[in-house]
Structures are given as structure tokens and as C-alpha cells.
Amino acid sequence: MNHRNIAFLRIVSLAVLIVGTTSLASAQALNSGAQPIALNATLAESLTVNLSANAVNFTLAAGTAANPGSTNITATTAWVLKPGRTQVVVDAYFASAAAALTDGAGDNIPSSAFYISDNAGASAPLVNTVAFGAANAGLQLASVAIIAGNRNANRTDQMAFNINLTGGTLPQLPANTYTGTLNIQAQATP
Amino acid sequence: MVDRFTTIRAVVALGFLCTLGSFSARAQVLNSGASTIALKANLPESVSLSLSANAVNFALSPGSAANPGSTSITAATSWTLRPGRIAVSVYAFFSSSASALTDGAGDNIPSSSFQISDNGGAFTALTNTVPFGGANAGLQLASVFVLFGNLQGTRRDTMNFNLNLSALPNLPAGTYTGTLTIQVQVI
Numbered sequence: 001m002n003h004r005n006i007a008f009l010r011i012v013s014l015a016v017l018i019v020g021t022t023s024l025a026s027a028q029a030l031n032s033g034a035q036p037i038a039l040n041a042t043l044a045e046s047l048t049v050n051l052s053a054n055a056v057n058f059t060l061a062a063g064t065a066a067n068p069g070s071t072n073i074t075a076t077t078a079w080v081l082k083p084g085r086t087q088v089v090v091d092a093y094f095a096s097a098a099a100a101l102t103d104g105a106g107d108n109i110p111s112s113a114f115y116i117s118d119n120a121g122a123s124a125p126l127v128n129t130v131a132f133g134a135a136n137a138g139l140q141l142a143s144v145a146i147i148a149g150n151r152n153a154n155r156t157d158q159m160a161f162n163i164n165l166t167g168g169t170l171p172q173l174p175a176n177t178y179t180g181t182l183n184i185q186a187q188a189t190p
Numbered sequence: 191m192v193d194r195f196t197t198i199r200a201v202v203a204l205g206f207l208c209t210l211g212s213f214s215a216r217a218q219v220l221n222s223g224a225s226t227i228a229l230k231a232n233l234p235e236s237v238s239l240s241l242s243a244n245a246v247n248f249a250l251s252p253g254s255a256a257n258p259g260s261t262s263i264t265a266a267t268s269w270t271l272r273p274g275r276i277a278v279s280v281y282a283f284f285s286s287s288a289s290a291l292t293d294g295a296g297d298n299i300p301s302s303s304f305q306i307s308d309n310g311g312a313f314t315a316l317t318n319t320v321p322f323g324g325a326n327a328g329l330q331l332a333s334v335f336v337l338f339g340n341l342q343g344t345r346r347d348t349m350n351f352n353l354n355l356s357a358l359p360n361l362p363a364g365t366y367t368g369t370l371t372i373q374v375q376v377i
Contacts, residue, residue, distance in 0.1 A: 032239040032374035039370055041248035041291055041353055045363040080252045082363045083295045151362035152252050
């Protein structure tokens with residue numbers, strides 16, 4: 001048997017020894033007891049509305065239909081909801097249908113004369129009863145169906161405003177400064 | 191005269207015999223058989239693990255990468271081993287990689303979003319297959335090479351926890367619960 005064969009046999013023997021040792025060690029593995037750690041992670045529900053601005057001015061022309069607001073306002077609605085919620089709505093509303101804006105002297109601009117165009121859509125008056133505010137003093141800007149893929153999501157509503165002074169007695173609206181508060185609010189249901 | 195001489199010789203002879211008998215008695219000391227007592231002391235192998243606490247809470251922020259656990263937990267491992275052992279390894283694992291934590295309504299946080307920093311090291315997700323738990327649901331916290339000098343030994347692993355929700359931007363609100371298990375194996 002030459003030196004090459006001897007070396008080969010030594011290598012084979014060593015490999016067999018290593019494999020055998022490894023197998024033996026695996027078979028005799030010693031384990032500790034399993035120690036559990038309880039994990040509790042809470043992702044709270046949230047629903048928020050942020051506005052790009054909080055004031056709009058109007059320069060009124062008596063009896064005219066087009067009295068646009070000085071600026072558009074974007075409402076960004078964001079939500080993180082639990083399973084089971086099916087809808088998110090965004091509403092604009094006044095506290096009174098009869099007196100959305102008033103001069104404080106008994107002269108009022110009703111909510112029916114106040115229009116909003118949402119995301120460049122058609123202008124619509126605030127004449128509906130929505131989840132918030134007074135009866136017939138609101139407008140639903142958006143309704144989002146909630147599914148598994150959008151329980152954590154957001155949307156934006158860019159609102160353009162107009163006051164239409166052509167209806168009813170509004171052509172006779174006296175000159176004055178009329179002020180009011182328009183509210184934007186979101187609701188997730190059920 | 192003859193009788194007297196004879197008597198003296200008899201006395202001397204008797205004395206000699208007594209002395210000889212005494213030496214002979216010493217040479218014949220009597221021993222019992224050796225009774226053996228078999229001694230057997232067994233120091234069994236052991237490996238134990240204890241945790242400084244058993245619960246961690248997380249206040250999650252949607253889509254955020256950093257949602258740290260409320261507390262760190264230290265795992266203290268002790269071992270007494272036979273010669274021939276080569277390594278002590280500490281593992282953290284979940285039983286399932288897909289649902290390490292769940293809200294019970296089908297919404298899950300996978301083990302790949304659960305991270306551990308061991309002894310101040312980098313945060314690492316539980317994405318490996320280890321001797322315990324589900325496939326791709328574990329992390330080896332430590333591996334100690336065993337030599338003659340540390341057949342008895344201890345080590346401590348202080349674990350900080352984090353839930354990375356950056357890959358789960360649509361996770362719904364809810365309470366997610368799960369069980370992380372720490373276990374040690376000696377080979």
C-alpha cells in the first residue's frame with residue numbers, strides 16, 4: 001500500500017469519525033425548558049381630519065349666483081380602523097340650515113345658498129341631513145367603503161366654495177358682513 | 191550440684207522459648223479480608239433558562255418601523271455539561287412565521303416584523319429556521335462554544351423588542367397577541 005492510499009484511508013476514516021460524532025451529538029441534544037413571553041400589541045383606532053386652511057372670504061355681489069370663495073381648502077382624512085367597520089364618510093355641515101352665515105342683525109344666508117364643489121365635481125348646496133349638524137344643513141362630501149385593504153388609509157377632498165344669492169329673498173340681502181362656521185367631520189361606521 | 195545445674199538450664203531454655211514464642215506471635219498477625227465500598231457520584235447534565243419577565247406590551251403606530259416593546263427581558267442561561275458537548279445555543283422563536291401575533295380575526299403580524307436586539311446589538315427579525323418552533327420563525331440569540339473550562343457556565347441575554355410595521359401599512363386597528371418562546375439547546 002503506497003503513501004497515497006494510506007493518506008486516502010486516513011481522510012476517509014476522519015470523515016467517518018466526524019460524521020459519527022456529529023450524529024451522536026445530535027441524537028443526544030440537551031434542551032432547556034421552553035420559556036414563554038406573552039406579547040400584547042395594541043394598534044388603536046383613529047380617524048382624523050386635517051384642513052389645509054381654516055378661513056375663506058367671499059366678496060358678494062347682490063343677487064348673483066357666483067360668489068366664489070377666496071381659496072380652496074383640502075381636507076385630508078386618515079383612518080386606522082378595526083375589522084368590522086364598513087364605511088367612512090366625510091361631511092360638511094352648518095349648525096343651522098336657516099342661518100349658515102348671519103350679519104347678527106337678523107339677516108341670514110341659509111345653508112341652501114352655500115355650495116361646495118368637491119374635487120372639482122359639481123357644486124352642491126348643503127341641504128341634506130348628515131351625521132352631524134342641523135337638519136338639512138349638510139352635505140356628504142365622500143363615502144368610502146371599507147374593505148380589508150383599506151382599513152388603514154386616507155383620502156383628500158379639495159373643496160371649492162360658492163355662495164349663490166339668487167334664491168328666495170336673498171336678492172334682497174342687505175349689505176353687511178356675514179359670518180358663519182362651516183364644519184368638516186368624518187365618521188366611520190358601524 | 192547436677193540437679194541445680196539442670197534446673198538452671200531448664201529455666202534458661204524456657205525463657206528462650208517464651209521469647210521465641212513472642213516473636214512467632216508477631217509474625218502471624220491476622221488480617222481480615224478487604225471489603226470494598228463502591229462509590230458513585232453522579233453530577234447530572236443540566237441546562238436551565240430563566241427570564242426576568244414574561245410579558246411585553248407594544249403601543250403600535252400604523253405603518254411605523256419603530257414600535258418598541260414596553261420592557262426589555264433578560265434570559266439567564268446556566269449549564270452543567272459532560273465532556274463532549276461542543277455548543278450551547280439560545281433561541282427565540284414563534285410557532286408560526288405567518289402569525290407571530292394575531293387579532294384573532296384573520297389579521298396577523300408575521301415573525302419577520304418582530305425584531306430582537308440582543309445585548310445591545312442590532313435589531314434582527316425572526317426569519318430563520320432554528321431547532322424549535324415554526325419554519326422561518328426563529329432567531330439564534332447566542333451560541334457558546336463549550337471547552338473544558340466552561341463545562342459549567344452561565345450567560346445572560348438582554349433582549350429588546352420592536353415591531354416593524356413598515357411592511358404592514360394596512361394593518362387594521364386591534365389588539366394583537368402572541369407568544370414568543372426562548373429555549374436553549376446543547377449539542
